[in-house]
Amino acid sequence: MDNVTTAGHAPVGAHAHGHGTRAHAHHHEQSFVTKWIFSQDHKVIGIQYTITSLLFLLFGFSLMALMRWQLAFPGAPIPVIGASLGVLNAPGGIMLPEFYNQLGAMHGTIMVFLGVVPLAVGGFGNYVMPLMIGAPDMAFPKLNMASYWVYFMGGVVMLASFFVPGGAAQSGWTSYPPLSVITATNGQTWWLVGMIFLITSSLLGSVNFIVTIIQLRAKGLGFFRLPFFVWAQFVTSFLLLLAFPPLEAAGVLQLMDKVAGTSFFLPSGLVVGNKVVEISGGGNPLLWQHLFWFLAHPEVYVLILPAMGIVSEIIANNTRKPLWGYRVMVYAIIFLGFMSFIVWAHHMFMTGMGTTMSSFFQTTTMIISIPSVIILSALFLSLYGGSIRYNTPMLFALAFLPMFGIGGLTGLPLGLAPSDIHLHDTYYVIGHFHYVVAPGTIFGLLAGIYYWFPKVTGRQMSEVLGKIHFFGSFIFINGIFFPMFIQGLHGVNRRLYDGGAQYVHAAPVLHWNQFMSYAAWGLMVFQIPFIFNFFWSIWKGKPVGANPWKATTLEWTATTSPPLAHGNFETTPEVYHGPYEYSVPGRSQDFIPQNQKD
Amino acid sequence: MEIPYTVEVRPDTGLSNGKLGVWLFLASEVMLFAALFSSYILLRVGSTEWPRGAEELSVPMAFFNTVVLITSSVTMVMAWASLKMNDFGKFRTYLGATILLSFVFLVVKYFEYSHHLHAGEGPWHNTYYAIYFTITGLHGLHILGGIVVNGYLLGPGARMWKTEKERFTNRIEIAGLYWHFVDLVWIFLFPVLYLL
């Protein structure tokens, strides 16, 4: 319940220090509970999502920090906290393999489903998107509240699974059967129930987002005047809407395997520990992989698209230039979203699914890299000739570009079946997708937090602490993930309890394990300035006006910071301009607000 | 604070929020059942033997249930049409009939389930029964959901008719869209599971 109270506190301070006159036409006295806990205001729900998901990100990060100890010093007792992990997990502070597997599975699950997506879509999408399109709230406020609380319940189930006998799920975030089904403990069942909650929450949320964007745009805000961030949220919502249900179906099927004795994903004649497993009918483990990746590949774009949206906003704002090729970027992101549905089996080249299928999916995979490159190139070209302001949000946004570039380009060898044979299931894969998601997406999200913090609180975060946070994080995060490529190219498998110590071929690159672990812990240390900055700035940050970044989009130009509690806008805004009219020649100021009438 | 287009339609899209919302929701439901159908096909094609539905399950019961569900769809659309014709009394009768028919469907389903379970033909019996119980069970949950929504609209939700007629009519239409979809799924389930 910690996060509920925190979620309550953050905006309280903001509220007290808000400025500007607040004429509440529809002001009702609300109790603490209806105002901050069971709120139907998209801004409060956005804050709830943000705080909850940031806590989950921190928690997921800590799980990884623990794993990194085991990888750097296999079999050595964990210092300081080792004793408090429990005899069943780490007797004498030495981590058991089962516990290591739990940490791995839950790190992935928490980071993806409870951390990044809720922050990118639930947090930023909820708070910023309605303001950007001039809407008084989301289209279905009650549904919005329900999405948050269903997500919260899913989080509780996932956390609780650590405490059931046998601990949490152990079969990776992908939960491949038969392993996930035949594992004797109940963690997997809890995982499936938790996932069903999280999927339901995403479905409710995505319906709400799409309806809001289509129906509640302000007058004059045509689709090609939408800020790119809104487009990113729009495409993301469609991915969630249409890709998540198959995983819900797969989750139900696996749950049946787990509790009702069916065998959808268990092949007949399965031998475990030299014994033939009793199987009722005989199913197909590949079926799970198909259904899982039918979601999980679009899910990758669910992770990255909102971050691209945030970065685009910040780059346009801080170069004081229109985005280069805005329309092309929009077409690219639509195409990207569409293609993301037909590349899923490139995760399955090694399953023996057949060469015809591999050829098909490696072709679509190569095609999907085109729109990603278009967007990235457009963002790079946007920098050209700009008088760039190097503030903290911009630094994170700038770092996003090469980091996502590395992540994307290292994906190409994985998308081609012949090179994937060598690289599949090695640390190379881990390095690849972490470059996309950690210094990629998470840097984008951090940029967003620094950028929109003044919107939410009316105060700016400290630039000095922000820059310490940025440079520290930038150096250490590369220290973690770059060596993974080296290890992976040597063939070191992922998910090894000892980091590869038992394999001869891993010996030449094993020393990187300690290096990466120190980098991970260093990264953790450099989050302290951020956490301090975040809370300190809520109350003590520099008060700034409604539009500190001199931005053009409606959330800055049409309302106060923070916006009005009810209905966001004093008067419903009307839009007369495109989203990025910066440095228009012949103007007295270098930006034209979208709602400026001339 | 008023959210626009909850009752009236937005001129450029021609839709109200609720209508668009429920169609999007149904789109996601299509994908849910698509995944289950796809699994069914994959499991069936990959199996060495697969029983004929008619030899395992009771076709008469399922035929009866199909008739019940199609009828309930008609009463549902008639409930909406009655509101359109400003006849609240008829609306109550039709919506009540819809709910009653939903219960009939579930009762028949209960007899089917308990017969198979007593005969030892639970989901653990073979993959055919596994997929049968999973898909019809999920469909049954959708029926239950429909009963809850329709029950609310017949009971406490109906008060809205006195204050906001148009909005209430829209709600019935939206509930109807969902209910017809549940019927539509069954139209496919019946031949696939029982007859083929």
Add this chain to the structure above:
Amino acid sequence: MDAHAADDIRSHVKTYFMVFGALMVLTIVTVGVSYLHLPVAMAITLALIVATIKGSLVALYFMHLKHERKLIYYVLVLTVIFFVFMMFVPLLTNLDKITQGY
């Protein structure tokens, strides 16, 4: 509600009952055909065609899709495309059996 709209609805009601009749007839057809014990491929094709007709009737008339706005069609077309992709799963898994004969 003006008289014109009410008339409109009355003509709708007539359609609803005709659709109801059609659905009943088609249901009987499906069941009837299943007693003929046709070859499996034929039986599946027939059953799915009849089910698709019935489903379309429900969607077009009961769900008013016949008179629906373009936007709804866009959403549904998108869904149908992804539905087809989903149906590719079983096909793709057996693709090598089909194309390479094992």
